[in-house]
Amino acid sequence: MKRYERFAAEISNLIRTGILAPGERVPSVRQASKAHGISPSTVFQAYYLLENQGLISARPRSGYFVRDNASRILDEPHVALQQQAPSDVAVSELVFSVLGSLRDNDTVPFGSAFPSPELFPLARLATSMTRGLRQLSSHAVISDMTTGHPDLCRQIAQRYMVNGMQLPTEELVITNGAMEALNLGLQCVTQPGDLVAIEAPAFYATLQVLERLKLRAVEIPVHPRDGIDLEVLENRLETLPIKACWFMSHLQNPLGASLSDARKAQLYALLCRHQLPMLEDDVYAELYFDQRAEVSPPQPVKALDVEGLVMHCGSFSKCLAPGYRVGWISAGRHTREISRLKLMTTISPSLPAQVALADYLQNGGYDRHLRKLRLALETQQTAMLAAIDRYFPEDTRVTHPHGGYFLWCELPEHIDSLALFQQALAHGISLAPGPIFSATQGFKHCIRLSYGHPWDAASERAMQTLGELLKAA
Numbered sequence: 215m216k217r218y219e220r221f222a223a224e225i226s227n228l229i230r231t232g233i234l235a236p237g238e239r240v241p242s243v244r245q246a247s248k249a250h251g252i253s254p255s256t257v258f259q260a261y262y263l264l265e266n267q268g269l270i271s272a273r274p275r276s277g278y279f280v281r282d283n284a285s286r287i288l289d290e291p292h293v294a295l296q297q298q299a300p301s302d303v304a305v306s307e308l309v310f311s312v313l314g315s316l317r318d319n320d321t322v323p324f325g326s327a328f329p330s331p332e333l334f335p336l337a338r339l340a341t342s343m344t345r346g347l348r349q350l351s352s353h354a355v356i357s358d359m360t361t362g363h364p365d366l367c368r369q370i371a372q373r374y375m376v377n378g379m380q381l382p383t384e385e386l387v388i389t390n391g392a393m394e395a396l397n398l399g400l401q402c403v404t405q406p407g408d409l410v411a412i413e414a415p416a417f418y419a420t421l422q423v424l425e426r427l428k429l430r431a432v433e434i435p436v437h438p439r440d441g442i443d444l445e446v447l448e449n450r451l452e453t454l455p456i457k458a459c460w461f462m463s464h465l466q467n468p469l470g471a472s473l474s475d476a477r478k479a480q481l482y483a484l485l486c487r488h489q490l491p492m493l494e495d496d497v498y499a500e501l502y503f504d505q506r507a508e509v510s511p512p513q514p515v516k517a518l519d520v521e522g523l524v525m526h527c528g529s530f531s532k533c534l535a536p537g538y539r540v541g542w543i544s545a546g547r548h549t550r551e552i553s554r555l556k557l558m559t560t561i562s563p564s565l566p567a568q569v570a571l572a573d574y575l576q577n578g579g580y581d582r583h584l585r586k587l588r589l590a591l592e593t594q595q596t597a598m599l600a601a602i603d604r605y606f607p608e609d610t611r612v613t614h615p616h617g618g619y620f621l622w623c624e625l626p627e628h629i630d631s632l633a634l635f636q637q638a639l640a641h642g643i644s645l646a647p648g649p650i651f652s653a654t655q656g657f658k659h660c661i662r663l664s665y666g667h668p669w670d671a672a673s674e675r676a677m678q679t680l681g682e683l684l685k686a687a
């Protein structure tokens with residue numbers, strides 16, 4: 215991230231947190247340049263960027279001011295509380311048809327599941343790939359076909375350690391992305407026909423995995439800020455023979471909700487009481503916004519897991535190397551069986567991708583990259599929230615996650631998000647419609663928007679178009 219972008223991010227954070235209120239003057243170019251030790255042209259560049267993001271505007275001969283609607287806190291979405299009976303899942307057709315239409319590179323990628331490739335250190339990773347492969351002995355090309363390259367397992371265990379968790383490398387199975395980890399984990403603890411507790415709304419691939427394994431979904435509502443509703447979960451566990459659960463305790467997709475430490479402890483107590491295995495999908499673990507997590511990075515439920523009930527699944531797809539397809543599962547008491555399932559299905563993860571990541575994690579400046587990535591995402595979130603406020607109907611509700619790169623918008627009730635999805639595509643804009651996140655195809659008037667790409671004039675125009683489509687509906 216360039217100096218002017220860093221400075222712009224600092225100002226946008228002041229606006230977002232209300233320290234700089236609407237109508238207030240931002241520091242003059244001269245003041246800012248002196249106070250921050252940067253050149254006046256760097257300050258100008260930062261202010262142009264903030265102007266483009268709709269956060270400030272220039273007044274002739276007076277300077278720059280925070281725009282009126284730059285920091286209005288839009289209301290949070292409601293929690294969908296209707297209790298649903300356990301249901302079979304049949305969403306794949308819908309999900310495939312939506313995902314199939316997101317592949318066009320020319321669309322504005324608000325429907326994308328990945329951040330922009332511009333935000334990843336791909337050249338540095340390529341260097342690591344070459345170095346890692348050169349260091350492999352010819353023998354290793356065969357002998358290292360295990361369920362995890364030792365160097366990579368060590369690096370992953372070290373990251374857990376920095377986060378305050380002791381995790382033996384023997385508990386790690388490296389997988390083909392988190393998706394394989396989650397598939398193997400669920401397969402290991404269920405039989406066709408079993409009930410599995412999942413979130414509502416849930417990441418659409420969760421629904422597809424349940425569909426593939428012929429499992430039945432028990433949907434538990436998720437609060438847009440506080441996460442899974444533990445009272446409903448407790449009630450469902452007492453009344454239904456649920457065999458496993460699949461939750462995201464941190465930066466849930468699509469809501470961005472995170473459980474507090476107290477609620478994580480409550481959830482873990484429930485797991486222990488019912489001896490219930492839990493898949494903890496934690497692929498956004500590294501994408502918390504630094505400025506708001508001043509203490510230490512959030513810990514997963516896995517950190518409490520003395521009984522080995524939690525299968526913690528992580529990935530490099532969202533924060534470092536999409537397409538390398540490297541994830542992992544730390545599977546507690548299920549490790550041995552999952553290793554065997556891995557060997558029986560795909561034998562071993564790809565060796566080149568593993569050695570590249572092991573070298574990068576050791577030498578590539580991962581933490582520096584993450585700090586830049588988090589700051590970029592946070593700035594982009596501010597820009598998208600401001601655009602929603604500017605262009606969308608007044609009664610739109612939206613999440614304000616403390617990380618990740620998704621916003622969940624609850625639109626006026628009469629909006630059909632599947633129809634909106636088609637109309638938006640016709641204008642070259644992708645988005646993810648609500649029903650793909652539900653076993654029962656609820657959330658018809660909701661959409662998930664990604665702010666994973668750098669904000670530019672095309673993003674701003676696309677938000678304006680979406681707003682016009684919504685107001686005309």
Ligand SMILES: Cc1ncc(COP(=O)(O)O)c(C=O)c1O
Pocket residue numbers: 327390391392393394417462467495497528529530531532540541
């Ligand atoms: C919540 C969630 N879990 C798992 C995955 C899959 O991750 P991977 O690409 O590592 O398989 C994704 C990717 O979209 C995701 O959003």
